[in-house]
Amino acid sequence: ALAEQLREALGRQERLSRDLHDGTLQSVYGVGLGLRRAQRLLERQPAEAGSQLADTTLALQRVIGELRAFIRQTDPAAREDVPLGEA
Numbered sequence: 001a002l003a004e005q006l007r008e009a010l011g012r013q014e015r016l017s018r019d020l021h022d023g024t025l026q027s028v029y030g031v032g033l034g035l036r037r038a039q040r041l042l043e044r045q046p047a048e049a050g051s052q053l054a055d056t057t058l059a060l061q062r063v064i065g066e067l068r069a070f071i072r073q074t075d076p077a078a079r080e081d082v083p084l085g086e087a
Contacts, residue, residue, distance in 0.1 A: 016074060019070065020070070023066060023070075024063060024066050024067055024070060027059070027062065027063040027066060028063055030059060031056055031059050031060050031063060034052060034053075034055060034056030034059060035053075035056055037052050038052035038053045038056060
């Protein structure tokens with residue numbers, strides 16, 4: 001029974017890692033690319049840099065939302081709909 005629990009835990013950990021890599025980490029990478037683009041634009045096209053920063057800020061807010069949803073989904077104690085004692 002203990003070996004089965006360990007296999008299940010390792011399977012969950014693998015799924016979590018895959019989910020983070022496939023979704024959230026790629027989104028964070030995209031935010032980083034947006035920031036680098038804004039940095040390059042800053043001196044020669046400040047208005048375009050400002051627009052890029054606004055877009056990147058929105059992308060970062062989406063990533064934060066994804067992370068919050070991911071945490072709520074994977075951590076029963078972080079879920080608002082679960083009573084504390086039950087979590």
